[in-house]
Amino acid sequence: MTAPVFGMTFTRPDSEPVPALGADFSKALIIETSADANAATYPIGTAVRISTSDATKMADLGTGLLADAAKAIHAQLGGLNAGADLTVIRVTEEATVAATVAGIAAALDPLLIAQIASQTGATPRLIWVGRTSWMLDAETPNPIWAALPIAAEKLLAVAVVDVDPTGQAAAITQREVFSSERILPIGVAARVYEGENLVTRAMGPRIIGLMIRVDNLHEGKPFNPFANRSILGLSGLSRLIPFSLLDGSTEGQQMLESEVSIVVQGETGVDGAVADGGFVFIGTDNTTTGELWKQIHQVRGADYLTVKMMEITRQFLGKRISADLTEAWINSIKFMLRDHKVDEDILGFEVNFRADKNSPESIRLGHLTVNLGIEPVPAFKVANHEVARYRPALDDLVGKIIARLTTTVE
Incomplete structure (x- = not known):
């Protein structure tokens, strides 16, 4: 501009530090089928952003596995008017499971994933997709397994992956497919009521809901671990996994050692039980090689800081x-x-x-x-107690005896 001959000017120097608000890392993406969903609300293959507190949008999901996932996430949340910010992609329930799985894998294409934020106005940082434990046969890998880590990396997100819930060996075998700091395997399924029917459903969405609940307790920030917390809305588990806080040889401890997270039932009056009752999630580790970024909440926290640094730096670029x-x-x-x-x-x-x-x-x-x-900040995983004898207590006892005897003699 032209400076005035007689007057004043105003400028804004670039020498001041700038703030960054950060992003909401509690937004989630879920991908599954729901044949009876409202097609106008949820067109096939289209990313739709909803709040789980919106009763109409939730009802429009119908009764399929996509609807179960959204309801499962919402069930974990607490407080008045608490809802989850979900991006929902409905895929077609094909004639075969293999074809349906292929459709889910196709929805994870990096080019499509990259468009989600511009389509919905939100970047999901938590991902759950269905059918991840399915295999055509022992020699044929599930196509979702290769697509999911790439999609998570594209979004700076983490994904909860349901691995085979039928047994320890099968769950660990599927876990071994992954080598990513963005994948958290869960090796047990949920038993829930749908009307009068008790059915088995994926545990993954319930863990996503738990993560959102913990984030909400800490101003929406993703720095906190979420292990040793209750999973709500369960009527049971697909199988009871033996677990003890004291015995590292139990099946549950062996699964955790192999980086497969679990949900276990509490037991009243049992030493080593994780709780007196209810169903408790136990898990901290992703599937990456090495220990430096093994705890998944640390990955989420680092991603959060990365996004804030991006917000800061873009205000300086070009100057x-x-x-x-x-x-x-x-x-x-x-x-x-x-x-x-x-x-x-x-x-x-x-x-x-x-x-x-x-x-x-x-x-x-x-x-x-x-x-x-x-x-x-690391999660508190193991408490080591060194219990020894305390000789000074005997010295104190001797002193008390002498003091009493002296008083009695006088």
Whole structure:
């Protein structure tokens, strides 16, 4: 603009740190069939965003497996007017399960997944799809297995995967197909009532609902583990998995060692039981190789911070590189991480601008590099108690005896 000869001007400098609101990581994507759903509300193959507190939209889902998944998620939520933000994709129930599974896998195509946010105005960070435990035969892999980790990576999401619920060996065999920090296998199914009928349904959506419930308890942030919490709305389990907090040889402990999460029933008066009653989810680990990013809530927390850094950085892109702008960019990231440390979302962080990573040649090209380190908060998984004798208590006893005898003699 032209500066006035007599007057005033107003400018906004680029040297101030900028805030980032962060994203809601509790939005979920579910994909399944429901033959009697309202076709106008849920066209086949179309991503539709709903709230589970919308009774009309929920009724329009019909009675199929897609409807069960949405109801299962909603059942885990608490509080007045609590609902889940769901993106629903209805696929066709084909003449064979193999054809239906192929349709679900096709809905996970990376090009289609990338369009969900622009179609619905929401990016889902939690994924559940049906039929993941199905196999045509022992030699033929389920096509969903290859498609799901790629879709989760595209969305910076995590997926709960139902593996074979019929037995330990079968569940672990299917778990071995995956090697992703974004996959959480669950090795047992739910028994629930549909009207007067007791039916077996996937446990995965119920775990998704639990994750949303825990997020809601912590301002919507995804940094918290969700193990050792009740699964609501169950009438039973597809099978009871032997489990003890004290005995690592039980079937449940062996499944957890193989990174297959479980739901177990509480037992009153039993040492080592996870609860006195109800049904409790136990699980923290994904299927990645190595231990550094093994706990899935830490992956979700790191994704959340990544999205916030994206929000911060895009406000600086395209502007002239200067010392003031670079300092403001780095300070914005530091202040954001500082706030998360104060809230105990992370244990600590470090942000550095290193000369060896920012050569004059790189800066000439408009490239700046910042080096970040964060330490996520781990889940409390094992409590070790070292119980020893306490000799000073005997010294104290001797002192008390002597004191009483002295008093009696006097």
